Amino acid sequence: MTESGTHLRNPTLECIASRHRRECLLALNRWGSTLSVKQLTAYLAATEQGRSSLDTPELEAMQVQLTHVHLPALEDAGFISWKEDDDVVQIATHPALDDPRFERLLKINAGDVDAILSALSHEYRRITLTVLEAEQTKSRTELAHEIRHRLPVTVDHELPSAEEIGLLLHHVHLPTLDEVDVIDFDPATGDVSYNDHPVLERIFAIVFERDDSAVEKLDGFLNGLADSYQQASRGTNSKADWPHFWNNPYYG
Known part of the structure; x- marks a missing residue:
């Protein structure tokens, strides 16, 4: 798949x-x-x-x-x-390099940090962890609908159906998260539960720590990029909303 x-x-x-x-x-x-x-x-x-x-x-x-x-x-x-x-x-001059949180992320020293960062690189997985962190347990079908609801609507990309997302969760994304022990996934029942993994919790604590000094440094960057950064660094439950300028050095 x-x-x-x-x-x-x-x-x-x-x-x-x-x-x-x-x-x-x-x-x-x-x-x-x-x-x-x-x-x-x-x-x-x-x-x-x-x-x-x-x-x-x-x-x-x-x-x-x-x-x-x-x-x-x-x-x-x-x-x-x-x-x-x-x-x-x-x-x-990648903008992430101006963020002190990013340097702390680079300094994390743990045996499974590579695998966890790689797992977090996909938006479906970040949204999955957002939902599970708040509610602890969900079915694969419920997660698929949550992901579709939270995906940004753009002109360039048509949203996949919840059924398509559910198949990808079953065959790709949930096994990936289960393998690095940040969730427990039962393929037979489709039940998914959140694990309090220490490395994942440390990554989240760093990324969502509020840092107004970094916002001030980036004020005006790419027409309101600092506003997006500030929203993403308020310590909300949205683990999917990583600082947008970490994604792309030119377009935010």
């Missing part, structure tokens, strides 16, 4: 659902906005191995990962400026 529509995925969360990419952004923030590929390679390899003295094969393996996987992903998401034939990596 597959679905179309990249508009349902959050590219920022998809990108940072990797410890190595989070470490790259933290290194660029910590030691300067520009670093060489060799510097980043040595830092990531040392972080992974837990020691500063590394063999050449270890460094070479990390550089392959960095140049073929992590740097292209960071560049595509708008976090860095880098070209394949260039040794210089420069941090870009």
Whole structure:
């Protein structure tokens, strides 16, 4: 069972659902906005191995990962400026990087944080957790209707039916959330219940912490972007309404 529509995925969360990419952004923030590929390679390899003295094969393996996987992903998401034939990596002006909450999110250190951030990258899953966090238990059919009701109506994208959403929940999204232990899903009955996962709760606490200083810094950005940010950071129950400018560095 597959679905179309990249508009349902959050590219920022998809990108940072990797410890190595989070470490790259933290290194660029910590030691300067520009670093060489060799510097980043040595830092990531040392972080992974837990020691500063590394063999050449270890460094070479990390550089392959960095140049073929992590740097292209960071560049595509708008976090860095880098070209394949260039040794210089420069941090870009992605608006999320101005948000102190985002830096705290990058610093979360837990074994399953990658999987949870990846699971949160899809809007159906964030809405599911919104509903379950408030009501604890729902049926798959009820969740499908809730998701359809909460999806934004746009000219470019026709809303799927509740039945279509329900099938995707059953085959894709609920098993994904169940696998990372943020919900319990019974495929036989269709019942879904919320788990108080410590890493998920920490992510929510960071993202929905009110931060007026960040709003002031972004005042006027992209015609009212700060207003959208302020609404999303009021600590409401809407775990689906992540700060909009985290999604796209140019369009909010």
